[in-house]
Every structure is written in C-alpha cells, then in structure tokens.
Amino acid sequence: MSQTDTKTRILDAAEHLFASDGFHSTSLRAITSQAQANLAAVNYHFGSKGALLQAVFERRLLPLNQIRRELLEQALSNARQQNTAPRTVDLLRAFIEPTLAFRQSEPGARDFITLVGRALVEPDPTVRDCFTALVTPLFQQLMAALRLALPQIPPGILQTRLQFTLGAMGHTMCMIGRPPLQFPDAPQPPSSAELVELLIRFVSSGLEAPC
Amino acid sequence: MSQTDTKTRILDAAEHLFASDGFHSTSLRAITSQAQANLAAVNYHFGSKGALLQAVFERRLLPLNQIRRELLEQALSNARQQNTAPRTVDLLRAFIEPTLAFRQSEPGARDFITLVGRALVEPDPTVRDCFTALVTPLFQQLMAALRLALPQIPPGILQTRLQFTLGAMGHTMCMIGRPPLQFPDAPQPPSSAELVELLIRFVSSGLEAPC
DNA sequence: ACATATTTAAAACGAACGTTTGAATTATGT
DNA sequence: ACATAATTCAAACGTTCGTTTTAAATATGT
Structure with a gap:
C-alpha cells in the first residue's frame, strides 16, 4: 500500500474536481488522472461514478453532522438546565460554526464545503438526493430546536425562514474562497471567522424578526 | 412561419429543460425534440449551445432588469423628493417583487426563475459568466442605493450581507415550485406573494441589524 | 413567374463519456 | 515457497454528445 491508498487519493481528487467543475462536468478520467490511479479503479473501489459521489459526501458529512448534532443537543440541554428557551444564535452557531472549523482543519475540506453549498440546488436527483438524505434528519432537529427558541413565530x-437561512448558508459556502464576482472593488474580504459571525448575525435577525 | 416560430419554440424548450435538468445534462436533441424542430436548428439560429443559453437569459433578463432598474430609481427619487434616506424595504421590493410578477405573467417564466437561481452557484464559467454579466450592473446599483439607506452599516x-441576501433569494427562486424536500410535513406552503413578503422581511431584518 | 435568400431536414463526423473485460501484477495467508 | 485473493492495468465496448455538411423545401422580392 502506498502512503495514501488509491481509494483515498480518488476521494480527494473527486472532492476537489466535483467542487470546482461540478459533478457532470468532471470525468472519471480527470479524477483518476489527478489521483494517479487507473481509470478502472473508480468502478473497482466504488462501483460507479454516482457511488463515488456518495462516498465523497459520507466521508466528510457523517463526522461533521455528528459534531453538529452534539453541539445542538448541548445547547438544548444547557437551556433545559436553566429552565429557559434555547437562544436562536446558540442553535445557529451549533449548526454553522463546525463547518468553519472543519473547513480549516484540512486542505480538501475547502473544496468539500463548496460541493455541499452547490448540492442544495443541484438539478440532478442522483446528486441532490444522496446529499439531502444525509442532512435532512439533522435539519429537522434544528427546526424542532428553533421552534423552542422562537415559539412566537x-x-x-x-420553516420558510429556515429555507432562507439555508439559502444564505449554501450560497456563502459556495462562494467562499472564490474571486468576489459581484464586487471587484471589495474593500477587504472578511476572514472565515468573521464571515461566520456575520452570517449568524444576519440569519438570526431574519429568523427572529416579528411577524 | 408557424404560429410560434422555430426560434421561439427552441428558446421555450431550452428554458424549460435547462431549468429542470441543468445546462450540461440537457442535450440539444432533447431540446429540439420538445420544440419539434430539427437538431441542426439550434446551431443555425443561435450558433452553439452556449449561445442558446445566453439567448435564454437575455430574452427574460433584459426586460426584467429594466423594470427593476426603473423601480429602483423611482424609490430613490421618491426619497430624494422627501429629503429622506431611501427605505431598505422599498429598495428590496424594487429588486424582488418584479421577479414574482414576471413569474406569474407567463408559464415558462417559472422555469426561468429556477434557472436564474441556479446560475448563481453554477460551476461552469461559460454558464455563470454570461449570467453575471447581465445582472452585475444592476446589482451594483442596488448596493449603492442600500448604502444610502443604511449609512450606519x-x-x-x-456587501457581505448583500451576498447573504442574494443567496437567500437565489435559493428561494430555485426551490419555489418544487416539492419541499426538507420538510415533507409542511403545514401549508406559502403562496408566491406571501413568499416574497416573507423574503423581504427576512433579508431586510438581516441587512438592518445593528453591527 | 422566376431567381434568390432563408429555413428545414437527414445523415454523418469526431470526440468524450461511464463502464466492462481479461490479463498482469502485487499483496496476503499458511 | 506456494496458492489464493486483492489490486492494477491497458484496451476496448457501446452510447451520447455538440457540431458540421449537403441537399431539399419554403419563403421572399421583383
């Protein structure tokens, strides 16, 4: 076995190329070429291109969602202990902040975040479904927690406002790290940590707004 | 010439299929088949698949952006006349509401809105660039107006908050009219008019939030 | 009406795609 | 060491793609 085995190298290359070029525009030949593996290795190790995408998602999303789930439940138990409703910002932070921490943890993670942001609006059911299946349970948990935090809404x-939140999050995740297209005259792009704080502030204000 | 000429039928079919399946997953054969035209008609009338996409964008976006620009300038001139700063919600409404009116004006418009929402996060520069070129000027105009409305920010x-706004808008435009994936137990999906009001409320709260 | 330009049509082009095959190679277990 | 399993490899498969070509059909202008 080499330093990193073929399966991992393929996952890394696929993650990078899926994120930068999209699922359909990325060929298995481009992936195996970058991974320095044989073309047939993808079908040998994963079965198909679609199964490779699923593996790319699962490798990152299962641990990441586990952390988010723990932070969410921790915020809920803290509130229960103090006999108060959970705070919206705490719930949002549990959901959003691990994404940043993960993004900075390893190089390939940057690509993965882009990939996730794009999966939300993916037209192909093959792509979207294998992603939504992984995040829907956690998302419903967040929704249930937010109903405790915002009983007056x-x-x-x-629910609709949470969809807006998801859109803002997804778009941010997609655009982070790309050249700012809309405003070439950006005064100074915020750091990732600042971006998370700005995002939490933005969506919590939108979620909490009186009806 | 038939009731609707070939060029229009191709534009309609392309709009529908690009929106539901994506640009790369839609073949010219599928488009010309639905348009009841010959395969070569696309290259004859438009030159290439990419140029067809550009034509699809321009047909809708040029008039739509004209309306948005007029409403935006009208809101600004109203404010100037009263010697007050423009209101954030008025600016947002000028930008968002025409989209809804347009969506309800003709059947194919629904598809187009989906297409626009997706173009924001499109990986392929061919697709994204020909879209951003059409909206960037108007978007910068909105940004300039918002700086008048929110001088304290x-x-x-x-700028970052406007990106969040764009994300929430784009995601909403993509998801409108599709089966609500995240929440199968939706109590009652809001009408398009309600959705616009909810969106404006959400993003204006986010934009106006104190720093 | 006829000459001209425009549009439609069928067929084929070369390229790229995901996948499969079968042999060669390497690793594993005893 | 040897038999066996796991992995890699080059090559080809059949399909689909965007585009081009060439001829037929249709509309246009005088």
Whole structure:
C-alpha cells in the first residue's frame, strides 16, 4: 500500500474536481488522472461514478453532522438546565460554526464545503438526493430546536425562514474562497471567522424578526 | 412561419429543460425534440449551445432588469423628493417583487426563475459568466442605493450581507415550485406573494441589524 | 413567374463519456 | 515457497454528445 491508498487519493481528487467543475462536468478520467490511479479503479473501489459521489459526501458529512448534532443537543440541554428557551444564535452557531472549523482543519475540506453549498440546488436527483438524505434528519432537529427558541413565530413561517437561512448558508459556502464576482472593488474580504459571525448575525435577525 | 416560430419554440424548450435538468445534462436533441424542430436548428439560429443559453437569459433578463432598474430609481427619487434616506424595504421590493410578477405573467417564466437561481452557484464559467454579466450592473446599483439607506452599516459588512441576501433569494427562486424536500410535513406552503413578503422581511431584518 | 435568400431536414463526423473485460501484477495467508 | 485473493492495468465496448455538411423545401422580392 502506498502512503495514501488509491481509494483515498480518488476521494480527494473527486472532492476537489466535483467542487470546482461540478459533478457532470468532471470525468472519471480527470479524477483518476489527478489521483494517479487507473481509470478502472473508480468502478473497482466504488462501483460507479454516482457511488463515488456518495462516498465523497459520507466521508466528510457523517463526522461533521455528528459534531453538529452534539453541539445542538448541548445547547438544548444547557437551556433545559436553566429552565429557559434555547437562544436562536446558540442553535445557529451549533449548526454553522463546525463547518468553519472543519473547513480549516484540512486542505480538501475547502473544496468539500463548496460541493455541499452547490448540492442544495443541484438539478440532478442522483446528486441532490444522496446529499439531502444525509442532512435532512439533522435539519429537522434544528427546526424542532428553533421552534423552542422562537415559539412566537408560527411554524410555517419559521420553516420558510429556515429555507432562507439555508439559502444564505449554501450560497456563502459556495462562494467562499472564490474571486468576489459581484464586487471587484471589495474593500477587504472578511476572514472565515468573521464571515461566520456575520452570517449568524444576519440569519438570526431574519429568523427572529416579528411577524 | 408557424404560429410560434422555430426560434421561439427552441428558446421555450431550452428554458424549460435547462431549468429542470441543468445546462450540461440537457442535450440539444432533447431540446429540439420538445420544440419539434430539427437538431441542426439550434446551431443555425443561435450558433452553439452556449449561445442558446445566453439567448435564454437575455430574452427574460433584459426586460426584467429594466423594470427593476426603473423601480429602483423611482424609490430613490421618491426619497430624494422627501429629503429622506431611501427605505431598505422599498429598495428590496424594487429588486424582488418584479421577479414574482414576471413569474406569474407567463408559464415558462417559472422555469426561468429556477434557472436564474441556479446560475448563481453554477460551476461552469461559460454558464455563470454570461449570467453575471447581465445582472452585475444592476446589482451594483442596488448596493449603492442600500448604502444610502443604511449609512450606519460599514460598506464591507453591507456587501457581505448583500451576498447573504442574494443567496437567500437565489435559493428561494430555485426551490419555489418544487416539492419541499426538507420538510415533507409542511403545514401549508406559502403562496408566491406571501413568499416574497416573507423574503423581504427576512433579508431586510438581516441587512438592518445593528453591527 | 422566376431567381434568390432563408429555413428545414437527414445523415454523418469526431470526440468524450461511464463502464466492462481479461490479463498482469502485487499483496496476503499458511 | 506456494496458492489464493486483492489490486492494477491497458484496451476496448457501446452510447451520447455538440457540431458540421449537403441537399431539399419554403419563403421572399421583383
């Protein structure tokens, strides 16, 4: 076995190329070439291109969602202990902040975040479904927690606002690390940590707004 | 010439299929088949697949952005007349509301909105660039107007918050009219008009939040 | 009406794709 | 060491893609 085995090298290359070029525009030949592996290695190790994408998602998302789930439950138990409703910003932070920490943890993680942001609006069900299946349970947990934090907001409206939140998050995750297209005259792009704080401030204000 | 000429039928079919399946996953054969035209008609009338996409964007976006620009300038001139700063919600409404009116004006418009929402995070520069070129000027105009409405927000932060706004808008435009994936137990999906009001409320709260 | 330009049509082009095959190679277990 | 399993490799498969070509059909202008 080499320093990093073929399977991992393929996952890394696929993660990078799927993120920068998209799923359909990335060929298995480009992936195996960058991974210094044989073309057939993808079908040997993963079965198909779609199964490779699923593996790319699962490798990162299973541990990441586990952390988010723990932080979410911790915020809920803290509130329960103090006999208060959980705070919106704490719930959002549990959901958003691990993404940043993960992003800075390893080089390939940057690409993965882009990939996730794009999966939300992916037209192909093959791509979108294998992603939503991984995040829907956690997302519903967040929704349930937010209903405790914001009991004055009707559930239907809260749900819609959570979709807005998801959109802002996803778009941010996609655009982070790319040249700012809309405003070439950016005064100074915020750091990742600042960006997370700005995002939490933005969406918590939107979620908490009186009806 | 038939009731609707070939060029228009191709534009309609391309709009629908690009929106539902994505640019790369839609073949010219699928488009010309649905348009009841010959395969070569696309290259004859438009030159290439990419040029067809550009035509799809321009047909809708040029008139739509014209309306948005007029409403934006109208809100600004109203404020000037009253010697007050423009209101954030008015500026946002000028930008968001025409999208809804347009969406309800003709059947194919629904598809187009989905297409626009997706173009924001499109990995392929061919697709994204020909879209951003059409909206960037208007977007910078909105940014300039918002700086008048929110002078207390530092420009850099306002810019970042406007990116969040764009994300929430784009995601909403993508998801509108699709089965709500995240929450199968939706109490009652909001109408398009309600959705616009909820979106404006959400993003204006986020934009106006104290730093 | 006829000459001209425009549009449609069928067929084929070369390229790139995901996948499969079968042999060669390498690692594993006894 | 040897038999066996796991992995790598080059090559080819069949399909689909965007585009081009060439001829037929249709509309246009005088």
